[in-house]
Amino acid sequence: MKLKQLANANDAVSEAAKKVNPRYRLGYHIMAPANWINDPNGLIQFNGEYHVFYQHHPYSADWGPMHWGHVKSKDLVHWEHLPIAIAPEDNCGCFSGSAVDNNGELTLIYTGHHILDQEKDLFYENQNIAVSKDGIHFEKSHKNPVIAAPPADSSHHFRDPKVWKYNDKWYMVVGNSTKDDVGRVILYSSLNLREWEYIGVLAQGNENLGYMWECPDFFELDGKYILMCSPQGIESDGDLYQNLFQTGYFVGDYDYETNEFIYGSFTELDHGHDFYAVQTFLDAKGRRIAIGWMDMWESKMPTKEDGWCGALTLPRELRLGENNKILMNPVEELTLLRESEHHVCTNQSINGSYLVETKDNLIELKIDFDMAKTTAHTVGLKIRSINQEETLLFYQKENQKLTLDCSKCGKEKDGNRRTILESDQVLSLRVYIDRSSIEVFANNGEATMTSRIHPKEERLGIELFAENGDAHVIDFTYWSLKDIWK
Missing domain, CATH: 2.60.120.560 (Exo-inulinase; domain 1)
Incomplete structure (x- = not known):
């Protein structure tokens, strides 16, 4: 990653921040100093501090080539802006992903989104890593891409890796779809974060559950396993699925030996207008904490006129209630x-x-x-x-x-x-x-x-x-x- 790219991006945000109209600026939510943000990325507690990254376009209040913006906090309440963490190469974007602590090395795992023809929406996607010793300055790995292409039975939609460790092995879920546009989540494993083995399909929908499952997250909660994802293309049904895209979850049981996930039906997570691409992490107190993007694609976004667009939700603690229903509540901090x-x-x-x-x-x-x-x-x-x-x-x-x-x-x-x-x-x-x-x-x-x-x-x-x-x-x-x- 060229240092000049990062310097230019940070300079652009600093200059744009001087011109931002404050009328709708939020008082206690995560947002960039200026210009566009969407999905939360890389949620992690690292060296005693909470880090949140986010999809960021530092040059415009509209969506554009994706960078990773960055904030940190000691208490999940008072946030500090840090330099932009990673920047894309030419004709590329650093799409959503996750973060892990690899023996004191903060590692970001993200999707490289490579545009072949913008007008025809032709692109390909692969998975990459960037590493940091201090949690602020990152270097892309010379091993990139660590997963060069999706499996053979897949469409070109192949993004948003969420990585975690179980025993001595790393696991990754990735949002994906089949060649005939059925959303699914696929699973990989690795011993070193650099070489990955494809395990197979963790969960797959049908024609009623969307053509692509973005931003997957897989974790244990109160004795059950939860698969969260953000399906694109579900049709509205009464009061359900009213937004352009949805965010929800499946609850089930998972066996690491057989890699079999037996799960129930899809449930929407939030019923407002502006909630998408939620990601969770486990903190030192043992809490499963979730943060989502507090906007919605193709919605009215008047703050663009003010030089900024997009924010993240408050941090929410997740628990599993009766009938396997996820309960979300604001963190006590x-x-x-x-x-x-x-x-x-x-x-x-x-x-x-x-x-x-x-x-x-x-x-x-x-x-x-x-x-x-x-x-x-x-x-x-x-x-x-x-x-x-x-x-x-x-x-x-x-x-x-x-x-x-x-x-x-x-x-x-x-x-x-x-x-x-x-x-x-x-x-x-x-x-x-x-x-x-x-x-x-x-x-x-x-x-x-x-x-x-x-x-x-x-x-x-x-x-x-x-x-x-x-x-x-x-x-x-x-x-x-x-x-x-x-």
Whole structure:
């Protein structure tokens, strides 16, 4: 990797950052100083610090030749921008991948994306590595590509390697598709990260599960094995699969001796507008932590006008709940963001609406409704601006659906997302609002909804509401949060 390429890329970002319009800049999420980002890559805890890399185009707020941007943190909350880690060669991109600690050597495993004809979308992909002793400066291996081509029965889609170690052997899953466009994940093994043996297909879909499975991740969670992936090409089905592309998981049992994965059906992981390409890692506390891209392909992205585009979600701890359902909740360290606590009400019934005025744009909310004592057909909250703009989150008792409505806050078309949530006793909502994002965690992670919002008006406050009856509020507390980037 030519040092001049990296220097030019870092200089370009530094210059672009001086011109960024701050109106939608996030206060406590990972984003680049300027220009485009998408998938999180290389999530790892290395030498006691958390590292997150991300797909990055340093020369434009639009997608382009992919570099790896880089941040690190001691606490998963306060992030520090580091120099761009790897840059592509001519007519190439350093696509998504992962990171491992190889006896003190931080190793990035990534896809080389090589364009043959841009207009005809002709390309080929292979797998490569770059290494670092200090966790900041990386050198591409002279052994690259470490996997030169996909298996013979494969299409040219062959990307996003996720690598882990089991006993004394390295394993890699790669997103792939068959020659007749059926999405799948394939498996490799290695003793040294340089020479890889193809094992076979770990899991494969059908004509209903998309033509390509991007960003696979495979790990053990609470006694089961989880395959996460981001299928492209699933058709919408009622409230399911409403985004252009999906992110979800299979739960099953895996045998390293036979390399057989026996698994159930595909389940969506998040039901908002803007959640894709999730990746997980295991930290020193034994937690499985996930971070996703907080945007969606081909969606409205007004921040491009401001000189930047793309952000990552808050870090979320994963657990396996009842019926093999993955529960996602914010990591406990996020309480470090809290600057002031505002205890609004306890054990109070509301009829109609209850407004709490606040101009804060960085807020954490915790609201618990006693649904056994609630007679209202619909309960929820509005993040209100001073005039017409608002973001709605509401729950309907009759059909047990939780709805996030962003149609009056930047998503005029296709503004609603819904998911089933059984809440006969307590409806617990934990909501993080940043300047241009909302992340909802309902009933301790039984449902999550992640969306970008783009308000143009000043904030008025938070309004609780009940329709056709009373809502019983057990507790309503909110916190003003700090801006880590200031």
